[in-house]
Amino acid sequence: MERATPSILCSYFVIVLILLLLDTSVAEPRSQIVQNICGNRKTMGYVTDFADTMETITQQMSTRGYGVAFTGTGPLANYGLGQCYGDFSLRDRIICYTEARYVLPHCFPSNGQRIYLDGCFMRVENYTFYDQYLGPEDRRVCGNRMAKGSLFQQTARRAVQQAISNAPSNKGYARSQVSVPGPSNETAYVLANCWKTLSVNSCAACLQNASAFMLGCLPWSEGRALYTGCFMSYLSTEKSNSDDKWLFLLANDHIAGKVVVIVVSSAVILGVGAFIGTYVWSNKQIQKKRKGKSLS
Structure with missing residues (x-):
């Protein structure tokens, strides 16, 4: 098996670094949790039904900004709603509902879960609640x-x-x-x-x-x-x-926050790129000298 050359390893490092920086740059305050509310009773629903409901909602949110879905029947049903606020771009939606989807299952198997972020909202219950607008948890x-x-x-x-x-x-x-x-x-x-x-x-x-x-x-x-x-x-x-x-x-x-992080991230990427470029060039020069010595 061939060993990875330093230049290939450096390329992998740059790719990973850029992905990490991009991930950091999208950690925006409007995806921060305002409040996560769990129901006060436990209902042993099916994990797969809950996961299917979440998957359907997030697919709809990514295309139109909101989603509704339900799976299962009777007391084990999962009725879900997710929505991003009206000023959100597609990219913002992805950031916000990803955070909401990650946190919301922490309440499972509670009989009700809802999470408010500064940019979106998600709720799951074991009954249909779509026409409700006031409630005791307001x-x-x-x-x-x-x-x-x-x-x-x-x-x-x-x-x-x-x-x-x-x-x-x-x-x-x-x-x-x-x-x-x-x-x-x-x-x-x-x-x-x-x-x-x-x-x-x-x-x-x-x-x-x-x-x-x-x-x-x-x-x-x-x-x-x-x-x-x-x-x-x-x-x-x-x-x-x-x-x-x-x-x-x-x-x-x-x-x-994103503006600051992008500026800093860009500077870091350029700096790392320059360092790696110098390293690769120096490594090639060393290899040429070694080949020259072996031929002589």
């Missing part, structure tokens, strides 16, 4: 406890009202941003998203309830509502760029 999560003044609070409420007015007639999704008046240089950003299985009226009712509860996080600068049929969030970020789209993505931590 909650809010308040973060970044930096108290804001009355002007920001008023602005956040206006932004929330814009989002809940637009979302039901916009396929269940809306985002809004309203600048705080005066010299504060702040903006309130709001995201609202209903699950695709809801009617327009159910979506509106979910967002109305979720927004009222979420605004209880004020005066804190960040709040989320995790509801049976929808997800909402508001946050504050100071303006640092005239491009509103860029600001909104930054406000949602969508690409800020």
Whole structure:
């Protein structure tokens, strides 16, 4: 068997390094878990049915951004729902639902599991729940406890009202941003998203309830509502760029971390490539000298 030459080994090393760096570059904050909720009773369902449900949902999410599926019958059935939020690209969907699919089975064989991320949602139950929009596990999560003044609070409420007015007639999704008046240089950003299985009226009712509860996080600068049929969030970020789209993505931590990692990763790849190139060239020169000595 031939031994791998140093140049081939170096090539393998570069490929592995690049894959690792790419994997690091997609570990974005919006794939971070907000909350994972497990049911309080155990139902001994079939692992294969659960896995089949997850596989079907993730295939649908990769192509259209949401998916529904069920397997099994009776109390051992698995009904599933997965959805990415309306501003996600195909690449973002893959990152988010991969994380959700990895974490969700940790609840198995609980009678119910749901996971909220900042970019997507998944739920599995042993009954059909697709038309539900309110439930006993609905909650809010308040973060970044930096108290804001009355002007920001008023602005956040206006932004929330814009989002809940637009979302039901916009396929269940809306985002809004309203600048705080005066010299504060702040903006309130709001995201609202209903699950695709809801009617327009159910979506509106979910967002109305979720927004009222979420605004209880004020005066804190960040709040989320995790509801049976929808997800909402508001946050504050100071303006640092005239491009509103860029600001909104930054406000949602969508690409800020990725930009830094890509720059660092590119520098590392170039550095490693230069090092390997020098090593391979030096190795060839040594081999030529050895051949020259053996011939003489």
